[in-house]
Amino acid sequence: MLNYRQLHYFWVVAKTGSIARASTQLNLTPQTISGQITLLEQNYGLDLFQRVGRQLELTETGRQALVYAEQMFQLGGELEAILRAGPQEQILFRVGVADVVPKSIVYRLLAPTMALEEVLRINCREDKLERLLADLAIQRLDLVISDSPMPSHLDIKGYSQKLGECGLSFFATPALARQHAGPFPACLHDAPLLIPGPETVVRSRLLRWLGDQQVQPRVIGEFDDSALMQAFGQSGSGVFVAPSVIADEVCRQYGVELIGQTEAVQESFYAISVERKVKHPGIVAITEGARRELFHW
Template identity: 35%
Template structure:
């Protein structure tokens, strides 16, 4: 089977952007008839009509819109390749960051702050579970993964792990929900907002088991932004690091119980040793 001709694809992309064969031909410095031939050959290869003619304008068909989407990604990837491997390039690809879905948004913001406002500080941020993010890191679809757990040993991939910080986990809620005088009383009587599978969840379950209580869980949440919103709305007592609710605590709308839960959430940056790491990676890792 013949392969796709990327020369044809580049010409198609220009015509799709211009919406006019003559204008695209002028931009590409080729004759209109030659450009028309290139487009027809691509349509034959794809066995799809890519344009409908409406008056003097060329309008993308559904197949054309799909082809343009792929063409944009293909040529963007080519630009990314050149920028990555060129030691003196003035353009940088975005820093692709994967973050555990239960990771505090405030912590993520602190991590990314060195890049904010910079002309070359493009960022792509994706969230998900640890397994999905590490798989993307292995295929170089991500530059770094922010997580609360060290990757499991015994895998064929050797990850580089840097501990960035750690936060004490406490109980946080609107003042009217924290009138109980002990950890046990809070766990037995107050509605609780708890992250799903995480270091925090494990520590919370161990705490409840040690005290021999059956907590009243109002919400199992896999997104720290939602933990923050539910706590702010008075839905329950959040089991979380203070950084998650830093703004609300500072404003006094949420308070922290004076109890030591003996739970600590660590924050790690996981990378792959690479010959060509993203130039901005050290800027955020060394902060």
């Protein structure tokens, strides 16, 4: 059976970079730490560290072990924080956000959790969808917010709830809008265009719609991060898109103009959890708020 004390010593040495620094942090002698790590290595018949000159470096096995140790002791720290908070004082709400979801949408979705009677401590993490779903499967996350439902090819138990959908809006700085004035969407022909990256669901829908309209803009940039795309758009680099539900907010925040909208290109948002019948107060607040306040359905 894995000796967690020995694993903890290994983790601290790996993080601090030396047995001497680890001994200071742990308030133990270097001999004690070195001896316990040696026992851990002997127990499994492998080396976790190797000497390179006077430096102590992780072996390939050591690097793999460190990844798991990081996760284990991070979870341990979260558990300790919950226990120290006391009963019913605070509910931890761990939310994963697919990096393709616009930040303004994420904020609007999470906002209702701030008005709950229960005191929530939100732990919000952004990453690629498949990595977030892997963490959801082992209950390191309570919820994943995405622009697509649970992929069918993943062998992960999870349930998708559609939070809502909306059309797509097109924005440009006042100067760029004047250069490409005219009826929409014809005004987009030969206009510089910034579009969502290939990781997003809406990208293919947008390009297909442009083709159907026989409009050929000049695509000059693709962005998985919508905030970065909007920053380029704010600088006047090109026309950019955002969900219509936040159109007013985009105009105010970036000082741009709305040049057109279409309902033919729909962008959808989903809440993915491991519960078929949602009980977590944070998830309930998000789903009800999205349908009642944000997407109005």
